[in-house]
Amino acid sequence: xxxxxxxxxxxxxxxxxxxxxxxxxxxxxxxxxxxxxxxxxxxxxxxxxxxxxxxxxxxxxxxxxxxxxxxxxxxxxxxxxxxxxxxxxxxxxxxxxxxxxxxxxxxxxxxxxxxxxxxxxxxxxxxxxxxxxxxxxx
Numbered sequence: 110x111x112x113x114x115x116x117x118x119x120x121x122x123x124x125x126x127x128x129x130x131x132x133x134x135x136x137x138x139x140x141x142x143x144x145x146x147x148x149x150x151x152x153x154x155x156x157x158x159x160x161x162x163x164x165x166x167x168x169x170x171x172x173x174x175x176x177x178x179x180x181x182x183x184x185x186x187x188x189x190x191x192x193x194x195x196x197x198x199x200x201x202x203x204x205x206x207x208x209x210x211x212x213x214x215x216x217x218x219x220x221x222x223x224x225x226x227x228x229x230x231x232x233x234x235x236x237x238x239x240x241x242x243x244x245x246x247x
Contacts, residue, residue: 120145120152121160128170128185134204135173135182173197173235193232202243206235 127144128136138157145152161183164170171184171192184206186192196209196217214231221227 118160120150120156121163123148123150124157124160125164125169125185128164128183132185132187134206135184135199137180137182141183171197171232173199196229196231197235198238199235200240200243201237202239202246205240207240 123145124141127141138154138161141157141161142152142154145157161170161172165172165183169186171186173182173184174180184197191210192208195214198207198209199205200207218229221229
């Protein structure tokens with residue numbers, strides 16, 4: 110949350126607070142911008158991106174880029190999660206993100222390496238699906 114010189118900005122703290130409060134899903138820059146305005150701290154989009162880049166570099170936030178590369182979303186990383194070591198699944202209906210911290214990861218990594226010659230890079234990777242709660246609504 111702070112630069113290496115210890116300087117903290119109100120905007121960066123608000124962004125991190127918002128992402129932590131909504132940690133079950135990803136958030137877009139426009140959602141963050143809207144939240145900042147509601148908090149009485151409107152900032153321009155470039156400032157939001159700059160703060161998000163710093164939070165990503167510090168390992169407090171994960172950045173997910175769409176398959177088309179035209180839109181990014183961000184998610185707070187809880188300290189106990191090793192997000193660079195597992196995949197994530199996001200519900201396309203409600204936006205909830207699930208961390209795949211299970212035996213599946215070891216199995217899929219072995220399979221990809223053995224059968225396809227590919228080493229998985231889990232950081233910033235996300236799969237898409239529909240969660241059980243949203244399936245019931247359909």
